[in-house]
Amino acid sequence: MPNDHNDAPPAPTSYSFPPAEMDRIHALADTGTYQIRGLGARRKLPSFDDLVFLTSSVSRYPLEGYRERCDTRTELGARHGAAPLELAIPITIAGMSFGALSSAAKEALGRAASEVGTSTTTGDGGMTPEERKASSKLVYQVLPSRYGFDPADLRQADAIEIVIGQGAKPGGGGLLLGQKVNARVAALRTLPPGIDQRSASRHPDWVGPDDLRIKMEELREATDWSIPIYVKIGATRVEHDVKLAVAAGADVVVVDGMQGGTAATQDVFIENAGIPTLPAVRLAAKALRDIGMERQVQLVVSGGIRSGADVAKALALGADAVSIGVAALVALGCNRPSCAGSNGEVRDVREDYIALGTTAGNCSHCHTGMCPVGIATQEPHLEERLDIERATQAVVNYLRATTMELTALTRACGKSSVHHLEPDDLVALTIEAAAMAKVPLAGTNWIPGSGAL
Amino acid sequence: METLNCEVLGVREVNRALRRLPARSQVRVTNTYGKHNIAVGLDKEISITLGGNTGYFTGGLGGSSDGTGPDIVVDGFVGWSLAENLMGGSVRVKGSASQSAASSARGGTIIIEGDASLRAGISLKGATLAVAGNVGAMSGFMAQAGTILVGGNAGAGLGDSLYEAVIYVAGSIVSLGADAQVEELSSDDILAIKRLVEITGFDHIDPHRVTRVASARRLYHFSAQNHGSY
Ligand code: SF4
Numbered sequence: 071m072p073n074d075h076n077d078a079p080p081a082p083t084s085y086s087f088p089p090a091e092m093d094r095i096h097a098l099a100d101t102g103t104y105q106i107r108g109l110g111a112r113r114k115l116p117s118f119d120d121l122v123f124l125t126s127s128v129s130r131y132p133l134e135g136y137r138e139r140c141d142t143r144t145e146l147g148a149r150h151g152a153a154p155l156e157l158a159i160p161i162t163i164a165g166m167s168f169g170a171l172s173s174a175a176k177e178a179l180g181r182a183a184s185e186v187g188t189s190t191t192t193g194d195g196g197m198t199p200e201e202r203k204a205s206s207k208l209v210y211q212v213l214p215s216r217y218g219f220d221p222a223d224l225r226q227a228d229a230i231e232i233v234i235g236q237g238a239k240p241g242g243g244g245l246l247l248g249q250k251v252n253a254r255v256a257a258l259r260t261l262p263p264g265i266d267q268r269s270a271s272r273h274p275d276w277v278g279p280d281d282l283r284i285k286m287e288e289l290r291e292a293t294d295w296s297i298p299i300y301v302k303i304g305a306t307r308v309e310h311d312v313k314l315a316v317a318a319g320a321d322v323v324v325v326d327g328m329q330g331g332t333a334a335t336q337d338v339f340i341e342n343a344g345i346p347t348l349p350a351v352r353l354a355a356k357a358l359r360d361i362g363m364e365r366q367v368q369l370v371v372s373g374g375i376r377s378g379a380d381v382a383k384a385l386a387l388g389a390d391a392v393s394i395g396v397a398a399l400v401a402l403g404c405n406r407p408s409c410a411g412s413n414g415e416v417r418d419v420r421e422d423y424i425a426l427g428t429t430a431g432n433c434s435h436c437h438t439g440m441c442p443v444g445i446a447t448q449e450p451h452l453e454e455r456l457d458i459e460r461a462t463q464a465v466v467n468y469l470r471a472t473t474m475e476l477t478a479l480t481r482a483c484g485k486s487s488v489h490h491l492e493p494d495d496l497v498a499l500t501i502e503a504a505a506m507a508k509v510p511l512a513g514t515n516w517i518p519g520s521g522a523l
Numbered sequence: 524m525e526t527l528n529c530e531v532l533g534v535r536e537v538n539r540a541l542r543r544l545p546a547r548s549q550v551r552v553t554n555t556y557g558k559h560n561i562a563v564g565l566d567k568e569i570s571i572t573l574g575g576n577t578g579y580f581t582g583g584l585g586g587s588s589d590g591t592g593p594d595i596v597v598d599g600f601v602g603w604s605l606a607e608n609l610m611g612g613s614v615r616v617k618g619s620a621s622q623s624a625a626s627s628a629r630g631g632t633i634i635i636e637g638d639a640s641l642r643a644g645i646s647l648k649g650a651t652l653a654v655a656g657n658v659g660a661m662s663g664f665m666a667q668a669g670t671i672l673v674g675g676n677a678g679a680g681l682g683d684s685l686y687e688a689v690i691y692v693a694g695s696i697v698s699l700g701a702d703a704q705v706e707e708l709s710s711d712d713i714l715a716i717k718r719l720v721e722i723t724g725f726d727h728i729d730p731h732r733v734t735r736v737a738s739a740r741r742l743y744h745f746s747a748q749n750h751g752s753y
Contacts, residue, residue, distance in 0.1 A: 215646075216608060216627040216646060216648070219608055219627065219629075220588060220610065220629075221564055221566065221584040221585070221586075221587075221608065221610060222566070222587060222588065222610075224564075224584065225564075248744065259667075260629070260648040260649060260667045260668050261667060261686060261687075262686065262687060262743070265686075265743040265744065266743065266744045268684075270646065270665060274604075274607070274623060274626040274627050274642070274645040274646040274664075274665075275580070275583075275603065275604035275607040275608075275623050275626040275627065275645075276579075276603070276604065276623075281579070281603070284559045284560065284578070284579045284580065285579075285580070287559065287560050288559070288560045288563050288564075288579070288580040288583055288584065289584075291534065291535065291538050291560045291563045291564060292563050292564025292583075292584045293564070294538075294539065294542070295535070
């Protein structure tokens with residue numbers, strides 16, 4: 071910064087109080103309220119990027135790309151004899167509510183998932199007829215708020231997911247700000263339109279692991295034990311929580327790391343609560359191994375999964391499948407500078423990002439309901455910016471390409487099924503990642519914390 | 524009347540048998556011995572008597588969104604979360620109910636002839652809950668829609684963070700929760716209470732001498748000014 075008083079060099083920027091932090095304090099001082107936003111943690115965290123595969127060479131031989139079969143089929147939820155979800159790929163679509171997302175966005179995700187043979191998940195706000203129709207495999211969430219929860223929808227579901235927490239805000243309830251609570255959303259949630267809706271953080275009808283067991287039994291009775299039950303937790307005390315969920319009867323455990331997204335929550339929560347996905351996978355897999363439930367209870371991991379490499383690393387560390395939320399929205403067109411509406415006309419929407427106080431590529435303004443590309447909105451004039459056909463094809467393309475990335479790495483590791491990937495296939499590039507994933511630091515056989523140097 | 528022996532059949536078979544019954548059937552379930560999850564997820568209009576105490580989630584997830592459903596009478600006491608997420612029909616308990624009775628119930632009528640413990644009517648979404656006796660602390664917490672009638676006294680924190688549900692209390696109230704307020708009884712309220720007294724048979728309640736508690740709607744929008752109220 072120029073200094074007009076003397077010729078002294080400018081003072082270095084403060085580490086504790088850089089301009090961005092001062093801006094943040096100014097905003098709090100101006101408004102008297104904290105920042106609420108969408109998506110997941112922005113800060114740099116130890117992640118799957120810090121791992122690399124030891125693919126085949128002389129000691130192991132690879133499978134021929136494009137020729138030798140590499141199986142991606144994934145079965146979830148057979149533990150208690152219910153009809154499991156048979157997925158063509160180990161990548162599922164995470165729960166996102168109608169309300170947070172437009173019905174067109176939900177429908178496009180459902181249609182795309184059906185086309186590639188995977189599942190989608192409802193969200194905080196119940197099941198809409200459109201999404202049931204669009205999704206051939208639909209997981210019905212049981213959330214603390216129970217907005218729009220209907221036993222008739224439960225009976226139409228292909229699986230149940232009891233949501234205890236979310237990686238973006240473990241221990242916190244949801245928020246949907248008034249501008250997104252239009253008449254249809256309000257009616258589905260039994261709330262007055264336009265209010266700032268706070269979802270509960272605890273279930274109203276049970277508390278603790280013993281109750282959870284009985285709750286699960288209730289849901290099984292209500293569905294005649296015909297569909298599997300998942301339990302979703304936000305990654306904090308992963309080992310304990312996974313063991314308790316399994317003891318309570320979960321067929322599938324879903325662990326959501328802190329990079330997991332949300333439609334709207336306090337920034338302080340997103341950035342400061344929970345542990346990253348990388349250690350969460352390893353801890354969850356260990357918990358299942360410790361109690362002899364590996365592969366009997368499936369592990370689904372979510373939170374910041376973007377690429378086939380991320381999927382491959384999650385599977386190698388012990389996941390049976392992954393779940394994607396933000397990546398699916400990005401495939402739909404989130405953060406794109408332009409969109410092609412249902413009339414086929416390409417529209418430059420950069421101005422609309424600026425109007426929200428952000429830019430394309432940097433947007434996390436889902437909570438405003440003014441999504442420039444028609445995904446996280448309930449405004450008809452914005453919603454029509456999302457062309458369902460095109461958006462469906464985009465998500466199909468993304469899921470297929472990501473699966474190809476996954477199988478390319480798997481074949482190179484010499485494995486004929488993505489479920490054969492193992493921790494031995496990985497090394498870490500940083501000491502932190504080595505300690506968290508419990509794989510050796512590249513070029514050494516050192517796993518921090520394991521004793522051997 | 525058909526009888527199902529819960530001890531012989533087990534809960535799973537009892538629920539299966541209940542699900543298979545045609546509409547307008549009458550059935551009695553015996554030897555319930557406090558078992559959980561009896562008569563859950565039933566949507567047909569059948570009459571069920573549970574001949575003894577039952578555990579958690581009795582009659583839960585019952586009825587349909589059109590307000591119809593089974594009519595269940597429990598000849599005893601019930602555990603947690605009676606008739607949770609009820610959509611339609613009715614559940615009447617001759618004894619008392621444990622915590623979270625009628626939690627998140629969206630339709631139908633839940634009648635408790637004894638007392639209800641903590642958090643009765645938590646997260647209520649449109650159903651009617653009537654308790655002849657007292658209700659415990661934090662009853663009506665975050666209740667969104669529907670009616671709660673309390674024939675006795677209410678514990679601490681009544682109606683905390685209420686949305687649009689209305690609570691009527693014939694006896695005393697230990698304390699109100701955040702954003703709950705006492706409002707004047709209108710003629711419509713009195714009419715509604717009269718109707719409830721008729722349905723429930725709780726004629727110890729004088730519809731003119733009841734306290735109406737509803738949301739002050741001060742917490743409907745986020746504001747730092749409200750920090751101390753939560
Ligand atoms: S573009 Fe839309 S979906 Fe993406 S972050 Fe912005 S508001 Fe949310």
